[in-house]
Amino acid sequence: MKKPYLLLSLVSGLLCWLAWPTMPLTLLIFVAFTPLLYITDKVSHAGKYFGLIFLSFLVWNVASTWWVGNTTLPMSGVFANVFNALLMSIPWMAYRQTKHRLSPNAAYFALIVYWLTFEYIHQTWEFSWPWLVLGHAFAMHPGWIQWYEFTGTSGGTLWVMLANIIIYNAWKRARIYDATSKELLRYEAWKPLLVIGLPLLISAFIKPAPDNPDKKTSIVIVQPNIDPYDEKFNNGTSMEQLRKLLQLTSQKIDSNTSYIIWPETALFPTGAWEHELNYQPEIIAIKELLRKYPKAKLISGAATFKLYNSTDEVPVTARTLNDGARFDAYNSALQIDTSNSVQVYHKYELVPGAELVPYVRYLSFLQKVALDFGGISGSYGREPGVNMFTNPKDSINIFPVICYESVFSNYVAEHIKPGADLLVIITNDGWWGRTEGHRQHLRYASIRAIETRKWIARSANTGISAVIDPAGNIHDPQPYWEQAVFSTTVTPRAGNTFYVKNGDLLSKGALIFCILLIIQSLISRFIPGLGYAKGN
Template sequence: MAKRYLPAILSLSGSLLLWAAWPTSPLTFLIFIAFIPLFRLADIVENRARFFGSAFLLLFCWNVATTWWVGNTTVPASGVAANLLNTLFMLVPVMGYRRTRKWVSPTLAYFTFIVYWMTFEYIHLQWELSWPWLSLGNAFAMHPNWVQWYEYTGVSGGTLWILATNLAIYHVWFQYKFYRKPVLKQIWKPVLILAVPFGISAYINMGLHVPTEGTGAEVVVVQPNIDPYDKFADENESLEVNKMLQLTQKAITNRTSFIVWPETALFVHGAWENKLTYEDYTQKIRLLLQQYPKATLVSGAVTLKRYNQNDEIPSSARRNSDGDMVYDVFNAGVQIDTSNVVGVYHKSKLVPGVELIPYVHYLSFMNSLALDFGGISGSYGRSPGVELMENKATHIKVFPTICYESVYSEFVAEHVREGANILFIMTNDGWWGNTEGHRQHLQYARLRAIETRRWVARSANTGISAIINKNGEIVDSLPYWEEGVLKATVTPNSYLTFYVKYGDLLSKAAVLFCILLILYSFFLRLTRKRITNTL
């Protein structure tokens, strides 16, 4: 009886461990044993279909338990679809490992699992069905003191650490259980794998590695606390902008370099980019900034761009009801100062199903299926805007990441390499209510600070807004669902970490090894066929 139900028990145990280890749970250490039930399933379940079902149960329950809030919208089925798809994607490296372990040694099989999983995570960051929320290295977001070495490896280093530790512990148990090899003679391997990263992080935390920094800059972060389901109503727009101006006036001083407003704070129904400088709200903001000429406002916005007949028309473009105008809608960031120029940044990492219908250039008829959360529905544009924003008075450059973009390690690092001294995150993640979604999102921002050694100013519409230092520590924050304003002195930095300079080398190495493994498997299959035909 126990053997019959063992696969189900292992599946549920694995999903429970993964869920319990994930932010914002305090049981992070469980991540170091959370994959052991999956490895055991691969050893005891011989039937391929039954193993697929057991692994699916484990991964699906983990996805649902950790990111169920994705469906906490006007269309709950979207959450089911997202969790189901992500589970199926995760099964690709798992099934690849099961197949490979049949023709290689156990040690090489363990190596292939790491390679396959890291390859999956890297690809999952690149394509239009991207959902990097459950990249394993994100598990340490609440413990930046454990992973100060992310400035060399990025989040993929955490993925490698987790998988290597799980495999080493499982191997020791397996050798003892079936071969009676003494645990004490083998335990040093998982202990070493577990301890060395802690030691490296402790070394960095001791202050033996301090990047050179510039002088401080005063930043004002506004949290207006506007219900995301009400903010797009026509009658509310003017009240909302006035509210943010009033909150800004409470904290701004002659020393202020930047004011940060949240995602889609301005022009919620769209404003033409070639006319932004003449918009009423732009003029109101400039009136305030004329009293504080050193300050620059960076805000989320919805902008529109019209295309002429001679322009290259992207697949995201749409037509008006008369069909005589082709244009794009952007989830954008705008920079407003006392000059007559408004800088515009276009969000390029768009949320699948909400801001982007994946591969719509092949399936244009599906463009109308993007979920409508009260603003402008349909796929947003992704043509390039400005890369960075710069305060002309202080020459400080910032990268204004918009919401979901802040989860992408290498994407953020690329912009830091372009010269960003500070990171801004503008978000409106209150769509999912008071769930783990916005709390996890905040914690992930701490990892971007470590990877780039940049201070982070995070403006969230409904919270949690925060100031995070270059070591990933939250210096100050505002509670969820409360309006308020933060004022802090942050330190611009021009130092480039190893990760910023060279990118995600670990993941790229995993992709290379994965290609070699696939080629090797084809080689073995061909040679076996030749031997069989000869016999």
């Protein structure tokens, strides 16, 4: 393997890292893949090519998300980085094969199609890891991507891939024709400037509709700062944690407060039965507080258990009690008020390995393999609870997003479509300590706000808690790993964006073209001349 190609591979991975949130050099993402395009043109040996592509993506993954392994089981992070780099290599290997069959421009189109298809699948299967979706690269700059309300993050992915291809071809043509700097500026430079600059210009003219001042809603967000390793999931500490949460809430709640937001698994860290929630001492204590402020409702994370009757259809994730009864464990969100009704939402997008054994329905013996990162080992259940929290009295519908779910563009859009007016994100970002993980996670929430044009209230156990407006701007961020509570206002907003109404049209279109390209590849094996003949 020649050293220049090895160096180019490393440079590509490092450019991706330097462009990634929360690093300051975002614009580098527009050239980060140009070394890989050059390698594709020059390296003919399939094994060497794969090694170079894989190395580049491994550098990007490790440099940007090394903190995934900053847990009690570091090998989980090693596997995640290696496996994700391997998956990222597949679209480029497909692109290499396509170059032999199609014209150069058609092959570039195929590369974009393959990558968009990869990202789409990576958000929908059980090995999902959309953390490094290219559209997330602009999370630090919400003003650049106001048009995400039409395209979602796949629009950003298209922007990145197209810019890299245009810049690479401008450089290649200048090199082939030995163009001077003046000629390069005159004949080629306008193309990448147009591709990069036009979306920025469009974004400057797109603004979310103004809030209705009559609908401002007062909320209290609590950040208890409970150590997830040494305190949170210890038996016998749940009531102590509850007292801390209630004490913090009491500092800011008043008669105008409509919602109190507590973080992920703030209640019942070791689990509580859903059919007995109203009898739990934590719920009773919360209702005592709410009776003093009858306008208020509390939204909190919780670990819950659902018991199945003998007549119920039992999912594969169910566990078995000593008496043979079947039940599921859930990472849940609860909405509590003074009534006897506790609304329960179940987290669906689960972290592979930590909360979910992928495809356990086919590999049931792996049920106990899930890593114990949240107080309850084994795969969590994925059966739905309520679709959103409804509040007929004030006509506000809230979609609760639990931790990892906020990274999923498609999932959030799909679930607010029925009529959510406000997003609440509850999370526990203390697992990875003072790394980029919790900062990236916060920034991705800005993109969800733009895509949906909803206000977001974010409560994080150890931080960063904040509110985010529909333009993606972050307000009142609380210091990480510090106890905090604050009162603020948000504005529930009815109506849906084009992206929420219509879904990810770019990725769906890419999937169709990907299928057509695969069919064309298969047919071309039997019909000579169907592919592109070099020299034509």
